[in-house]
Amino acid sequence: MQAENKFSAENPIKTVRSLYIHIPFCAKKCIYCAFFSAPPSENQIEQYCQCLLIELEMVAETLKPQTIFIGGGTPSLLNTEQWKKLLKGLERLNLLGAEEFTIECNPATVSDYKARLWLDYGVNRISIGVQSFDDDILKLLGRIHNKQTALNTYETFRKTGFENINIDLIFGAPGQTLDLWQKTIQEAFSLQTEHLSCYELTPEEDTEYFKSLNSGNNTVDEELVSAMYDELVEKAYENGLFRYEVSNFARDKSNVDNGIPSFACKHNVNYWRGKWYYGAGASASGFKDGIRTRNVSNTELYCQLLKSGKSPVEEIDKIPPLSRAGEIAAFGLRMDVGWGYAEFLNATGFDLRTHWQKEMVRLIGLGYAVGDEKSFRLTPIGLRFADWAGELFIR
Ligand code: SF4
Incomplete structure (x- = not known):
């Protein structure tokens, strides 16, 4: 405990400035997803949120987050009461007030009330997993929403007052033509989001998509995928979104910081620049002072460990x-x-x-x-x- 105190706010060099919180629950698994997430069992979310706060209480003194990113999984799957408890817990631990506070969400899991609550607690950046504006592609990917739900969700956040919104898109999906991709990106540009993340669909082991490629039911057309990426970069630029990382685009190059647009995701830039971060929750990892840690990738075990006062860390690697x-x-x-x-x-x-x-x-x-x-x-x-x-x- 004494060693930890030394790293508290009195010694800013030793303080961790980026906090990631993992929510490992989704309504349904998408066919391409290898993230640590699954549909929750009864009462599991409630219990998990309590345990997250136990973990954060153990380390709160070493954290002074300038960026917070709550990702998953589907953080927006938590209901308003569960969010209230989690955010109040963060407030009690003195972890609020970050310069950038992002919550990831999926369309079909957001309400006006939830959006308002987030804004009230200092959330100032929203990342929406839209993936496509084509209903057939969304269905094929196993998403739980359609185009209209995605547009409604975006509108909810704008109406609530969010001024920094990202949407995630996927390209290279089976059956996705260049024409369909052009329509999706045009739809995205017309929303005038501050940020856009676009990922090529990649076959991760142990996913349905991986199995379908291996069994020959689907193939990847590398030339088409490459044409989709070129189209994206060109059209993003024309629409005022500047690429600052292979998959990430942001607005406002007039107000640049080291060549990085002002709406770039600060949390991710911290990762790419090698800054320290703490990861809370099942499967989350952190890095500080040459040491990489990873929590257990088992939600039940994560909760059991914390309830019995033990650390959820299962791997500690000293990196030369x-x-x-x-x-x-x-x-x-x-x-x-x-x-x-x-x-x-x-x-x-x-x-x-x-x-x-x-x-x-x-x-x-x-x-x-x-x-x-x-x-x-x-x-x-x-x-x-x-x-x-x-x-x-x-x-
Ligand atoms: S919603 Fe996101 S985290 Fe959940 S299964 Fe789909 S891709 Fe994975």
């Missing part, structure tokens, strides 16, 4: 500084601005040019990256291969 720096290099290269050498040195203690010179030269030679005396970043073509390029930096 050079390995962590390599990871941070890889994350940061996913961003359009890449890495300034001074910024990287400050974040990791290592000079990118000294330790990764060979990799940088290789990427520049391939036309996948450019560098000058101040910074190094992937080119638009290089960003398409950001996963592969990032792997080169892992130590």
Whole structure:
């Protein structure tokens, strides 16, 4: 306990500024989803929220969140009473007041009252899992909502007063033509959201989608997927949404911070810049002071441990500084601005040019990256291969 106190607000350098809270419940599993989530059993949500607060109470002194992200799963599945208890708990633990406070939600699980409650407790950013504006694609993906529900949900948040809204979209779904994708992105642009996240549908093991690809019932058309991404980047730019990471676009480049649009998700930028974070909830992970932790990926066990006063952490890994720096290099290269050498040195203690010179030269030679005396970043073509390029930096 004494060691923990040392990391409290008196020592801001040792304080964790980003808090993630995982809600592992969904109404129904989508065919492509590998996230830790499942439909809840009776009373499970109630019990889980109590345990989340027990976990947070154990660490509250070491946290001073500037960003909070409640994700899942489907956080909006909690009813208003459950939300009230959770938010009051965060208030009691002195964890509210973050500069950016995001809640992820799904259409069909939001009410005016819930939206109002969130706003009242300082939530100022909403991320809606829309995925598509085509009803057939939504059905095929196993989503519980249709286009109209998604539009109504968006309207609810705007009416309530939210001024920073993201929507998530998926491209490369089976049966999705370029024309259907164009219609979906046009619909998204017409809403004038502040942020847009677009992910290629990827086959994660143990998902229905993975099995259908393996059994030959579906195939991936790489050329089509690539054309969809190109279309997205071009049209997003024309509509005032600037790509700042491979899958993420945000408004307001006039008010940039280090080349990053002002509506970029600060919480995620903190991850990509290698900042410390705490993850609360079943399966959540955290990183601080060279140590990565992961909580048990079992909701029942998570609750049992906390109720008996034990820690839910099941993995503790000490990451060697050079390995962590390599990871941070890889994350940061996913961003359009890449890495300034001074910024990287400050974040990791290592000079990118000294330790990764060979990799940088290789990427520049391939036309996948450019560098000058101040910074190094992937080119638009290089960003398409950001996963592969990032792997080169892992130590
Ligand atoms: S709603 Fe999201 S977290 Fe839940 S099953 Fe679908 S993709 Fe996964």
